[in-house]
Structure formats: C-alpha cells, structure tokens
Amino acid sequence: MTDAVNALKIAETYITLWNERNEARRRDLLASNWTGDARYIDPLATSEGHGAIDTMIAGVQQRFPDFVFALIGKPDSHGPYVRFQWGLGPRGGDNPIKGTDFVVTEGGRIRSVTGFLDQVPG
Numbered sequence: 173m174t175d176a177v178n179a180l181k182i183a184e185t186y187i188t189l190w191n192e193r194n195e196a197r198r199r200d201l202l203a204s205n206w207t208g209d210a211r212y213i214d215p216l217a218t219s220e221g222h223g224a225i226d227t228m229i230a231g232v233q234q235r236f237p238d239f240v241f242a243l244i245g246k247p248d249s250h251g252p253y254v255r256f257q258w259g260l261g262p263r264g265g266d267n268p269i270k271g272t273d274f275v276v277t278e279g280g281r282i283r284s285v286t287g288f289l290d291q292v293p294g
Contacts (some may be wrong), residue, residue: 179249214287
C-alpha cells in the first residue's frame with residue numbers, strides 16, 4: 173500500500189534518479205529504489221532492467237545537458253499505484269517539457285513506469 177508520504181518519497185527519488193549525472197550513484201539509486209526486473213515505457217523509449225533504464229537516462233541527460241527534472245505538484249496514490257507530473261527545463265527556469273508518469277510499486281520499490289509527454293515544444 174502506498175500512502176501520501178511514501179508516494180512523495182517515490183516521486184522524489186525518481187526525480188533524483190533522472191537528475192543524477194554520476195553513473196555509479198545513478199546505478200545505486202536504481203538498485204535501491206527499483207525492482208531488478210523493472211520496466212520503463214513512454215512514447216519515445218522502452219527499457220527493461222537496471223542497465224537499460226540507466227542507459228536511457230544517460231541518453232536523455234546527453235540530449236538535454238543543461239536541463240533538470242522537477243516534480244510538479246503533489247503525487248497521487250492508491251494501493252501500489254503512484255501518479256505524478258514532472259517538468260524538464262533549465263534549473264530555476266520554465267519547464268518547456270512536461271509529462272505525467274504512472275508508477276507501479278512492489279514492496280516500496282518501483283516495478284514499472286508508464287510515462288506520457290504532456291507538453292513538448294514544437
């Protein structure tokens with residue numbers, strides 16, 4: 173069961189993972205907070221397992237080297253499900269890219285993420 177405090181922790185550690193530029197620390201975050209068989213899918217990528225998810229995140233960081241992820245609003249949750257919105261943009265600036273992610277947890281760890289892009293510059 174995911175309560176509001178745990179939902180916030182899951183969303184915050186998720187955002188921290190996406191912002192972590194050090195590969196070793198990023199892999200530690202994956203190992204600590206995601207199940208070994210975790211899966212990530214959005215309109216641009218599908219990744220299964222820690223190695224593939226790490227590679228995908230590193231690719232996004234290379235594509236947007238001056239951008240950071242930020243949590244927008246408060247996460248929602250019920251049962252093992254967590255939903256939250258995020259923004260991607262320059263630190264302290266507007267987020268030209270925004271999305272919503274739906275997370276399924278297992279034992280307090282992320283088992284799967286289904287992401288949607290809500291706003292992408294044309």
